[in-house]
Amino acid sequence: MRTFVSALLGLLALVVASGGLVSAWLDENLVEESGFIALAAPLGDDADFQAALAESLAQEVTANTELPEQLGSFVEPLVRDAAGAVTRSSGYPAAWAETLRLSHAVTFAQAPDPSESAPAVLTLDLGPVVGLVADSVGAGLGVDIPIPEDTTVEVGSLARGGLLHGIADVVQDWRLYLAGAAVLALLALVIARRRGTTLALLGLGVVGIGVLGILAGDWVPDAATRAPGTGAVADVFIRGLAQRAGADIADSSVPVVVGGLVAVLVGVIGQLAVGRGRRA
Structure with a gap:
């Protein structure tokens, strides 16, 4: 039962973290005026x-x-x-x-x-x-x-x-989403029977989120290319903005992958240390 609850909490933590990271990027680069100008200038x-x-x-x-x-x-x-x-x-x-x-x-x-x-x-x-x-x-x-x-x-x-306007209101709470994901992940670790393994699995999930972000760097410009045009200025602007957005999303996803790999490494080392302690 503990393993099931821990796995469920860990999965929820990854889902909430994904939403928090997406919301953070949208808020800082599109909703915030300074971020939008920096991206499009x-x-x-x-x-x-x-x-x-x-x-x-x-x-x-x-x-x-x-x-x-x-x-x-x-x-x-x-x-x-x-x-x-x-x-x-x-x-x-x-x-x-x-x-x-x-x-x-x-x-x-x-x-x-x-x-x-x-x-x-x-x-x-x-x-x-x-x-x-x-x-x-x-x-x-x-x-x-x-x-x-x-x-x-x-x-x-x-x-x-x-x-x-409603989306802008929702994404501005990204800090709350990430804090909630951290709490869920911590609860998953506390409840887990093998905390090192659980941490490593959470890290793999974070790596997966980061990889999806890097892949999104190509998906976003491709989607903009297929979008129906409304004029020469609009076409060039939205496709150029999508290319810059895709590149920024990919760059922002690299630290997420690194953080996930660190969690995997710490989890594996921790689990190995626990196993050796029990055998001793």
């Missing part, structure tokens, strides 16, 4: 993303210049040149960081009315970068170029709003 320097962004900016600004038709053919090349140069301007890093900050705020906002259709799973607000292009073109022409009212780009096709 390097995408602003990606050549493919910059090309897609420049094309999108040119279309947005050109469609909303509200200038006389005879000036349209003259203004459009200026807008495209400015859109292509904006990523090399001194104001681009700050504008891109502000874009990510606004995007994070919109993405994790509570849906105001459950009866309304929810937006996409992630919303990029390109307003700060669009503003750079408009200011550049306006300064060259000596006129004010209006910024479009809607500068958002929807990424993905899953409903969010209240759902993501």
Whole structure:
């Protein structure tokens, strides 16, 4: 009976630990604004993303210049040149960081009315970068170029709003989950007849969790590649973000594997020491 209860507690400890580790990564890298910005900021320097962004900016600004038709053919090349140069301007890093900050705020906002259709799973607000292009073109022409009212780009096709807000609330308790897993593991060790063996098995379970995390480093980008696209900017952004997320998940899983191996080693040594003591 003790062996069964110990095994059940150990299994529960591993399940709760898995949820705690996943929640910790989601909270620190997606829910937390600083973590999201740190994860996504390097995408602003990606050549493919910059090309897609420049094309999108040119279309947005050109469609909303509200200038006389005879000036349209003259203004459009200026807008495209400015859109292509904006990523090399001194104001681009700050504008891109502000874009990510606004995007994070919109993405994790509570849906105001459950009866309304929810937006996409992630919303990029390109307003700060669009503003750079408009200011550049306006300064060259000596006129004010209006910024479009809607500068958002929807990424993905899953409903969010209240759902993501609820997920954000759940994952923020990851410390509690990991503490609960530790308590369950300790109880499993206390009840176990062979504590060294139990510790080694728990360590193997932790190693398995870490290996799954490393494998997830490949699964996440693959899933993003198969996701339906909503536009060039959205496609490049979400796939680049998925690649960075996958790499970070894999790197974060290495210490988990090492910790599990240490537990296996300590458990095996402890069990061998106990066995020798009994024979003596």
